[in-house]
Amino acid sequence: MSQAGPLPGAALAEDAAEERETLDRENVQEPEQDPLEQPLPVLRPDLVVYKGPRAGDGSPTFTVYDPLSRTYDKIGWAEALLFERMRRPMILGELLKEINEQTSLSLTVEEIVMFARDVDSRGLTMSSGVKDVDELTREAAARETSPMRWLLFHYLYFRVPLIRPDGFLTATLNWIKLLAGRPAWLAYAIFTMIGVVLLIERFDAYVHTFTFFFNFKGIVIYGLAIVAVKVVHEFAHAYVAKGLGVRVPHMGVAFIVMWPVAYCDVTDAWKIADRKKRLLIGAAGMMSETVIAGLALFGWGVTGPGLAHSVYFVVSSVTLLSTFLVNLNPAMRFDGYYLLMDIWGIDNLQPRAFAVTRWAMRTKLFGMDLEAPESRLSRRRLWGMVVYSIYCWIYRLFLYFGIAVLVYYKFTKVVGVFLFAVEILWFIVLPLLREVEALVKLRKHFRFSMRTVVVFAVVVGFGLWFCLPMTRSFSEFGIVTPREHQIVYAPFSGTVDELGVERGQVVEDGALLVALTSEELANKVVQLEQQIEILQKQLFMLHLDDTGRSHIIQKEEEIESAQAQLSSLSEQLEQNKLYSEISGKVYEWDEDIHEGMYVARDHILGKIASLDDVFAFVFVDEERIDDLDVGDTVSFYPNSGEEECDGEIVNINPIRIEVIQQDAFFSTLKDDLPVIENEYGELVLKKSYYAVEVRFLEPGEAMRIGQRGQVWMETKPRSRLVDTLQFLYTILIKESGF
Structure with a gap:
């Protein structure tokens, strides 16, 4: 029996459940008593079996609804017959005889025993007889979860219901149908095509507009737009489901690795046997966002700068990005996943694809002789599931690592380190250990060949490469x-009087490079000399006049200041000849410079080295x-x-x-x-x-x-294993505060 409906928090346990199921098939224990006399559990009377769509090979399928847990299980024809007959007390031999005489099926004792164990473990049976205290204690302990384990399972995904919209949907459905009629879709198509044409014509302006929202205000605006669009998205799912007769019990917010996303519970869509109708429910959200994006693009294209123009841009960009980057991604359990599931006709796609991929690795890499878990699917579909599984694993790896790194650098580093360690253990170490354990238990199925030799050689080579000390290039x-160089630059603005070198010339220490003169500096020197002469005469007159003696000190300070300026200008004039400070080659020189040319102060003339x-x-x-x-x-x-x-x-x-x-x-x-x-x-x-x-x-x-x-x-020579352990140890010590 395979799970058809999405179970919150079950994604992490799917791999382990599939593994246990595989190992159970390999290790079925013979019952001590006569199996034909063994009493069978009685199925609960409230379980409902719905007819499902045809499987890929044309065989009928059915869906079992459990009203207590509100979950749906996909079953085949054989399981449906067992569900029909196990509603009353009976022994295994009686059931086996009834099946073989009244149907064309040929079931074995082992298959019926495994089915009985499965339905009993899922809580689909009524309690028969009295269980001893030890057995009840073990069952209670198995159901209990420590707070830490609960957190590890549920921080990845949990839901918070907010509203019960079924009554509202029923009351407003006829009004909403007007928005989904043929005239409405024709109008949407026309406006969208016009919007796309306008976008192509002004694509550069559209992309450039993103830069105006790279700030806190822009983030808030985008956040509000995302909330509004996602509300429309989820109500689109809800209205289409209600239009097809599906009850929508609640809507709310789901948290995926603590990131909030809106959700609409349309689990009852599994009651619908027609896959095309289920496909409509799954695609309704993206269709609504596509319509919004088309209308917003049209509005953006026909409006000028202003508030409306900005609103249209934000809404269109939000819907386009969320649709193509999030909703269509089949690795996330959003619309893209359920669309792919209905297009392929494979219910409960993810765990089944993971099981197929494990089977493919065991048979192709290790030469095991194992029966394919999906024998009714085509070879092309099987390998499509393998590609999908590998994509999901890689996506999950980068997604959770990225979230941990983001938390580490932007928020709480201790939490980031903890999440990083959890994801390393949970998504890499534990799956590898489980696979190694499974390979050990399935070792009797090994078939040595050149392929297995190559695989073992690669594994051993990788282990040696990772563990042994060896040199690495970086x-x-x-x-x-x-080691010695000189930058030749003009110490002041002036005119080139003489050039002593050219590019590529070898010079000795002390060689003349260039001589400059500055009429501006010369004029300032003459002006200062005249000013000093006047100040000295004024000082002489103050000494002769008793009434002016109080100004003598001030006048002397003015003379000292002017003399200091004159001395500075004179030193600059004396630097008019620039000499080489090292022996070397003029490897750069301004070839536009010539005698009589004016150069600005600090202008680089050349370089010597x-x-x-x-x-x-x-x-x-x-x-x-x-x-x-x-x-x-x-x-x-x-x-x-x-x-x-x-x-x-x-x-x-x-x-x-x-x-x-x-x-x-x-x-x-x-x-x-x-x-x-x-x-x-x-x-x-x-x-x-x-x-x-x-x-x-x-x-x-x-x-x-x-x-x-x-x-x-x-x-x-260093070991990559030692480097990795040292890095992790350094991070832990650094962030722990020791």
Whole structure:
């Protein structure tokens, strides 16, 4: 018997239940007494069996409704016959004889015993006889759940009913039908097509509008729009279900990993035998959102800037994104999942697909001789279920990891670490352990072949690769810099009187590079000299006049200030000749400069460096610095794609780099390193790096100054298993506060 309806909180237990069922089939115990004399449990009289749609092979199916738990179970023809006959007390032999004589079925004792155990374990039978205290105690203990276990199961998914809309839906259904008639759908189609055309014409403007909502106000607006659209979405499900005669007991909010989403309980749709009608109920929400998106696109296209234009944009973008990214995703138990389930004609798709995938792995990878759990499905459909299962597992892995990382970095780190550990254990470690346990119990079905040898070799190889200490290559950013360099710039605005060098010229220390003159500075010097002369005469007159002696000190200060300015300007004029401070090559020079040309203050004229002594300045992450030693050989790969160059580590700075000065070589590293610029114009590193100096063994022309690249290095032999454990230990210790 397979579960047809969605059970809250059951998704996590489905894999384990399927596994136990598989193992039970392999290990059916023979009863001690004569099995034909064994009394059978009596099914509850309130259970209702509905006729279901035809299966893929044309066989009839049925749906069992349990009014106590409001769940639906999908059964086949054989189970339906057993449900019909087990309404009264009888023994196994009597039932077996009745089935074999009155039907064309041929059931075995083991099949009936397994069915009886299944319905009894699901609570579908009436209690017969008196159970001893120990048995009742065991059953009660099995039903009890510790608070921690309840939290682990239910933080992933739980529901909060808010309203009982069935009466309201019945009263308003006829009015809503007007919105779903042929004229209405024709109008929706016309407006939507016009909206799509307008969107294509102004797509750049539409996308650019998103940037205006990247703020707190925009988030609030989007949140309100999502709530409004999702209310319409869920009522669309409800009205279509009500129109098809399905009762809608309640609507509310479901929490998926603590994220709220609206829901509408249309579980009674399983009573409908026609899959097309069930498909309409499942697609109603997305159809309503598509209509809203089309109308909103039309409104956005025909309105100008303003409030209405913004509202149309928000509504259209919300509906489009939620429909294509969330509702259509079959890995989540939303509309896309149920649509895929009805399109394929496979009820309870997810656990059945997971069981098929486990069977495929056991038979294809380990050569086991096992019967397919879905023998009535085509081979193409079976492999479609395998692809779907793998997609679901990968999606769940990234979804839960992403949520844990988000909680860790944005909210409470302790909770984030806890969730991360829970998801590692629950979604990776425990499934692997359960699969290993199942493989051990099914070892008698192993069939050794070349494929199994290859699989075992890959598994062993991966284990060795993960556990054994071995060297690993990694790369860090580096830039080619000279050990000595000089930046030649104009100390003041002026005119070029003399040029002593050109680009590519080799110069010696002290060689004349350029001479400048500044008429502006010269005029200021003359003006200051005249001003000082006047001030000195005024001071002399104050000494002669007794009434002006009180102004002598002030006048002397004015003279000192003017003389200081004159001295500063004179020093600047004396710097009109710029000389080389090192011996090297002029590797950059402003070729537009010529004699008589005016240059502005601080204008860079050129750069000089000793090209015979260049090295790579490498920024190494603090997590890697302990793997390096002076003398290690490395390789520098230029970003320009030129040939790599080998080098040797000659120095490792033990002091961490925190700030990068904005000089000639490090002023443009914003695209290569995680940095932010502070108020002083310095580049502050967001991560911890250490400076490593690499000497090139045979520097070629590709190793030109300022060349960026990746420096590849090797670690000391280390085990990936040890690294992983150390990382987890560091995180736990760091966040625990010890």
